[in-house]
Amino acid sequence: MASHEIEIILNRQLADCLSIPVFITDTIGNLIFYNEPAEELLGKRFEDTGEMPVEEWSTIFKPFDNKGDPMPPEKLPLVKTLSKQYPYHKSFHIESLKGKKQAISVTSYPIISRAGNFVGAVAIFWKQKLK
C-alpha cells in the first residue's frame, strides 16, 4: 500500500490539533481526511466514512451567495484551488441536507510538496454568526 506524501501526513497531523474544521483532499478533490470539528459540519464521522469520493461529499451541503442564489462549483475556493493550484478565500452560506443554514468563510490552499509537486489541497471552514 502506498502511503501519502509526508506533506499530506503533516497537514493531517496539524488539522488534528485544531479546533476549526479542516478538510484535506487529494489532487482531484476526493476527501482524504477531515478533522473532528469538520465532522460536525458534515454530520459524519471520519472513523465511520474513511475517505470520501468528491461526488459524495460535495453534495452534503449546498452553497449559496448573499442573495440566496446557488453558487456554481467553479466559484468555490476549494474547487478553484484544485484547478488553479492557488490559495483562495470566500465568504458565503451553506445549507446542510437537514436544511440548517450557516454563514461561513472558506480558506483553501494547495499543498505543494518539497519536490515542487501539487499533492493535494486543504480547506479551512471559518464559521460566522448569521446577521
Add this chain to the structure above:
Amino acid sequence: METKIKMKVKLWGVRGSIPTTGPDTEKYGGNTSCASVVYDDHLLVLDGGTGIRKCGGAYPASKRIDILLTHLHLDHIQGLGFFSPLFDPSKEIHIWGPASSSQSLFSRISRYLSPPLFPVLLRDVPCKLELHEVSNSSFDIGPFRIQSSYIIHPGPTVGYRIMQENFVFTYIPDHEPALGSHGMIQNPKWVSGYDLAEGADILLHDAQYTKEEYPTRRGWGHSSINDAGLFASITSAKHTLFAHHDPSHSDEFLEEMLASFKSSSDISASLATEGFEIDFS
C-alpha cells in the same frame, strides 16, 4: 555446498547527534551515522558521519563509491572530509542527497566542506566527483535498486530502501513518524516512511529516546524506542536495528532501554552496534 553471500551490510557509526568516546559507550560505539552496503566490488556508503573515516580504507578494490546521504545535519556529514577515497584521483565518487527547494546539494555540502570549517573546498577534492539530488525517487546503482522518500525530520531528509535480488535493507536513522498530537496514525497510508520499510529484511531505524524522554523532545526529529518498535510492527519489518543512540545514553542504559521495550513487545529487534556486519545470503 557453499552459500553465496549476496549483499553485506556493515555499521560504521550508530551514535546520534555528536560522537561520543569513552568506556561508557565502547560496546555500541561512539561514531555518528555511517553504514556500508557491499556486493562484489560495488560499494554504497550510507551517510558520512564520523564512522565513514574507518570505512574509507576498508574497500580498496572499489573504484566507484556511491555515498547516499539521508540529510545534511552535521552528525551525518562530519566525517566526509576524512573519507580518504575523496583524495584519491583514481576513485570515482558519487554523492547522492536530498534535494532542497532553495539551494543545490553542492552548495549545501560546501557550507561545511569549505573554510573556515574545513581547509579543502569540495570542488578541489582530487577524486572524480559527481553529485546527484534525490527526492521521492527510484534509481539503480550497479546491482542495487534504490528507493528514496522524504520522511519526517527537520529539513530535507530522505530514507533509503536498498534492494539487491530479493533482499531489502532499509536505512532510516533519523525519523519522527509519531509527530502529532496523537502520535503515529496506525494506518499504513498515513505513516511517514512506510513504503521504504514495508517487509524489509533489516530495518535500521531511529530510536534515540526512551518513551519518557520523548515528550520533552517532540519535534526534534527523532523517535522513542517504542515508536520505532510500532513503526517496525506496522511495516512488518523482519528485524529492526534500533539506532541513532543518544550521546547521553551509556551501553548499560541502552541495554535497559531494550529490555524494557522487549518486556512489552515481541518484534524481532536489537541495538545497532558499531562494527556489526550482516550477510544477506
